Amino acid sequence: MPAVLNYEPFVVRPDAGRPAPLSAIQEEILALKRERNAVILAHNYQIEPIQRVADFVGDSLGLAYQAQQTEADVILFCGVHFMAETAKIVNPARMVLLPDLNAGCSLSDSCPAEKLAEYKAANPGVYVVSYINCSAAVKALSDVICTSGNALKIVSRAPLDREILFAPDRNLGQWVMQKTGRAMRLWPGSCHAHELFTAAQIQRLRAEFPGAPVVAHPECVQAVRDIADEVCSTEGMVKFARTTAAREIIVVTECGMLHRLHREAPDKVFIAGPAGACPCNNCEFMKMNTPEKVRDALKNLSPRIEMPESVRIAALAPIQRMFDWSK
Ligand code: CIZ
Numbered sequence: 556m557p558a559v560l561n562y563e564p565f566v567v568r569p570d571a572g573r574p575a576p577l578s579a580i581q582e583e584i585l586a587l588k589r590e591r592n593a594v595i596l597a598h599n600y601q602i603e604p605i606q607r608v609a610d611f612v613g614d615s616l617g618l619a620y621q622a623q624q625t626e627a628d629v630i631l632f633c634g635v636h637f638m639a640e641t642a643k644i645v646n647p648a649r650m651v652l653l654p655d656l657n658a659g660c661s662l663s664d665s666c667p668a669e670k671l672a673e674y675k676a677a678n679p680g681v682y683v684v685s686y687i688n689c690s691a692a693v694k695a696l697s698d699v700i701c702t703s704g705n706a707l708k709i710v711s712r713a714p715l716d717r718e719i720l721f722a723p724d725r726n727l728g729q730w731v732m733q734k735t736g737r738a739m740r741l742w743p744g745s746c747h748a749h750e751l752f753t754a755a756q757i758q759r760l761r762a763e764f765p766g767a768p769v770v771a772h773p774e775c776v777q778a779v780r781d782i783a784d785e786v787c788s789t790e791g792m793v794k795f796a797r798t799t800a801a802r803e804i805i806v807v808t809e810c811g812m813l814h815r816l817h818r819e820a821p822d823k824v825f826i827a828g829p830a831g832a833c834p835c836n837n838c839e840f841m842k843m844n845t846p847e848k849v850r851d852a853l854k855n856l857s858p859r860i861e862m863p864e865s866v867r868i869a870a871l872a873p874i875q876r877m878f879d880w881s882k
Contacts, residue, residue: 560759565827565834567813577607580846584608587853593652594627595849596642598634599789600811600841605633605849612815614789615641615687616702616881619874622646631852632860633844635660640691643860644870651860654848658840660688662774665744666723668692674720681740682717684710685873686724688746691862693722695869700877703773703788706731710739712880726750730773730780748838749774751830752807754782760805764826767803770795771828775807783807789815796820810835811842 577585585608588595596618597609606612611621615638622630622642630651632639637660639653666685671693675681685697686706694700701709710731713719719737721728723744732739752775761769761782770792771783780786785795789812796804796816806813807828816825830836852858 560763560829562829562832562834564760564763564829565810565813567817567825567827569822569824574607578604578846580850581608584846584850584853587850588631591629591853591856592627593629593631593853594621594625595631595633596621598638598811598841599815600809600838601633601844602811602842603814604846605844606811606814606818608846608849609633614702614704616704617790618642619645619687620878622649622651623878625649629853629856631849633849634658635663635838635840636860637663637688637690639860640862640870641687641694641874643862644691644694644867644874647864647867650856652852652856653858653860654845654852655843656858658843660840661747662686662688662723662744663690663693666690666693666742668696671696671722671742678718678720680717681720682713683720683722684713684739685722686727687877689723691866691870694873695866697722697873698876699880700873702877703727704790705877705881706773707734709877709880710735710737713737724774726776726780727773729777730786746774746838748809748830748836750776751836752776752779752828754778756829757782757805757807760826760829764803764805766801767805767824767826768795768799768801769805769807771807779807792816793819796823796825808836809838809841811837 595609623645635658643651683697719739721739722742725741728741768784770785803824
């Protein structure tokens, strides 16, 4: 294994002056947004041109709150399918659009609802804590939902007399067990993008940027989490970047996050964790949303997120419990 980097690192540096003017397509999106009385909610992992036209950029929890509270007629959700579904679950009166219905999630796919139903039937009494990265049908089978930002709090509040099944991310679940001391059964799922980070590559990057703290997402494998200076959700990363005395920060999560961090802490230097020989670890599902598809979704009011009302109502209960326990 080479002792030096085998790629040119992706680095976002402070830039002087004003941001570049909006492109024609971005202007078109903003005009359509007004015409449709739409709100654009974008996840931290979206590409920069989409983040720039969004009304709110955040993590799943922040986006779910925004979706619940909005009075706009249309929610244009720039993220992946389970996130747009969550918006529909919490605010069914709104039309929810997702620019590309194929924007899925490997974590969500690793836990099909039928398999979870079988598991529950074989293990009666198990208390199901599901990471928000799962389908509406899986949420409907869960007792409570959590995000990476509130997982420690949610698991700490789960009934002590029940055995917990944590689904679907085994890495996040393992981190929660380590931090809370609460034993849990872990569903064998993972995020294909976060599992690409390796401790060896992060160490090489650290040697290149001495003094830069490593901030890693809890969906990373334990070897990566173990060498990180901070393990936290994407919103935790924003807080860390704003408050750390360090000027350079190595960011070990999906690459879109660097754009959000750059806006929130413009005086800092952000270095992306690599995926193999690629300097930036992109989730191909998150990147399916493009400005063209965002514009077309607003123009055509399609593709829409719909689900049977029985599933929506069953999925709302564990989300509402998460909201209540997060206060
Ligand atoms: O919860 C989310 O939005 C994800 C996928 C990551 C994070 O930590 O914000």
